[in-house]
């Protein structure tokens with residue numbers, strides 16, 4: 001069973017037994033961003049919040 005990077009823009013195949021959801025490349029990007037902002041939690045919130053925002057926006061369009 002092949003595992004892919006959770007980043008939809010990336011989708012790189014992860015090596016067998018790889019313990020992370022994101023590939024090495026994406027993880028490095030995350031670390032860079034976290035270091036830039038200085039807030040580790042913010043990176044996660046932005047990542048999850050972006051998806052939630054898309055759903056909310058779609059729902060509002062119905063009315």
Ligand SMILES: [Zn+2]
Nearest residue numbers: 005010023026
């Ligand atoms: Zn990736």
